[in-house]
Amino acid sequence: MILQALSNGIVLGALFALLGAGLTLVYGVMDIPNFAQAGIVTIGAYLMVALAQGAQLPFFLAVLIAVAATAALSVATERLAYRFVRTRPLAAPVVALGLLLVLDNSALEIWGGDHISLSPPYAASVLQLGPITVPGVGVAVILIAAAALAALWALLRHTKMGRAIRAVSQNPEAAAIIGIDLERQYINAFLISGVLAGVTALAYAPTYAVFPYMTDSVILNGFVAVIIGGLGNVWGAAIAGLALGLVESFGAVYLSAAYQTLIGFAVLLAVIAVRPGGLFTGGARRIA
């Protein structure tokens, strides 16, 4: 029971970590709670279904095209909407929610309200480790999240683009003085966030079903991870996401499965009461 709860918690936590990393990256650079990320994940999932099961493209080619599309869509949200509220922090959440409604309802208009399935080649696989059973789609969530977060770490740590994003996140004025193009870094942050949205669609959609509002509830857990991890802290969000998944999974088994989500929000309230800035902030906001 404990080991099974542990494995379920890791799957759940990996998903929250993936969601949290994409959200906090944008928040770190632009101070925007990007609710529209949920809509982009949904559009990505629909594109994968349309390309792999409709157009009959090879599954992983369909995934690549869909991820490129979510990256472009994410950049489009920055170019067409967010950049106009960059200096108006109170307007940003409203624009973000408005974008989410537009994206969700666009999906509803294009693909209808039916639940449909995204079936990757590993959909029927099961990993049996002694008494623990992990569905193939759960294993995929863990592997996809680990690979995406490792790539994000390498990008932020070892590339010029990553260093520029981190600089803008820590002090935009100083970054501009030393010649970093702020506009470009905003676009880059949305580009990476869009790639993470596509990757999240690949991880998340096969576990349940694809429908217009599929990400709207689970994205809240991503925000919980962002706040617990410290706003704008990518690794804080990833660790907090993983911890949140474990807490929810054990809470579901030892308290009540019906209160699984509530347990996550209770943890959030407790963290805010003790450390209002989150668990992994050292004072200054940063992406690292």
Place this chain on the structure above:
Amino acid sequence: MTDDIQGRAPLRRRALAAAILASGALTAAQPAAAASVTIGAILPLSGLFSTLGPPERDAMQMSIQKINEAGGFQVAGQSYTLTLKVLDDESNAATVGISDYRQLVGVDHVPVLIMTDSTRAYASMFRRFPVPVLNILDSTWPSILDVDPNLFLLRSDTPAYVPGGVWYLKNVLHADRIAFIGSAADPYSGGIEHWVQQAAAAYGVTITADLNYPAGTTNFSPFIESAMAGKPDAIYLGGVTQEVLPVAKQLYQAGIRNLPIVHDSGATPTQAEQIIGPSLYNDVMANNYDFAGTLPQTSTSPATQAFYKSFGQSYNEYPDDLTMWAYDAPYVVIAAMQKAGTVTDQSAIYKAMLTMPVPPQTISGWIPTSSGALFHERDARTLAEGTRWCTATKTIAPAFLYFLDGLKFTHQDVVANGCAGQ
């Protein structure tokens, strides 16, 4: 001059009279045009529940076209054709649906209204603008028939079929211990849970776990884990198709592949393929048993089979049970008007509905009351049917046909090898 006028005047009058007579003769030579009666329907044609509305609309239009092409219908010696005015509630009963109701009943004064879901949201409108309402789908418990006396239900209510699933588990599949997983946010699931509990107590089945997941749940792992901790012989899933099939899929993905999975969703093979996925659905559905009203696909009635094929050819999708009930709804309206002798008096039509017989043109296979009435206390009931999945043909077959009086069976027919007939 006067004479002239008087003399010309009779000529004019004669000419006019001749013209009138001629036009009268022309009119008499043509059949009198039938008046049109417009009934209303509120359906989710767009939005989240848009999977329900369009086939229901199409089925009603199909029967109305058939009726009108055959010359319409007669009420109190007068010929009529039928017209259906459908308004889209956009899957939002509380706002758009209420506005639709006000338009159809308060402004258009339709004599009968047809609805499908979210009936409780209209409770205040039923009181303000009463009208006989035929509901095609809303089989929840407590019954929607308690909401307003003007409501009629065209399908069997939850208690008429859920106990059959529990009985079948115990007596045919020999499952003595079942775990229930349902949706806390769905009243349909809540009704199923209640009747599973009642039936389990009556038939000697132990419920090892009774779990309800909250709204928005997409990861059912903890519920599956808790359900399996009690070592059940079978899993009973509460909810509609879009709730039940994802849980069935996650049960399969969690390695639970040999337990019977029972539900009351009325899921069609097309829905199973769409929701579970083309590569997986045949394996996931292999141990599924579904207990609801009779389905057009498995009906042995030639008329129902003809409808099944005709609808499939016309709309490129095969009809489910609620599409069949929708097809029959216009026939029920016409029969009520004929019995009432009026196409406009809502009160008389309502009274006629209470005692009207089963219209002979209908295909749903409704079973009348002992006095021959269609509605059993405003509920039109059919035989209940349990179906099982046939992996060889990737479709469903009858497993159990039954009719319940409370928790006692008045008809029982276990179909031993239904898949062989596919």
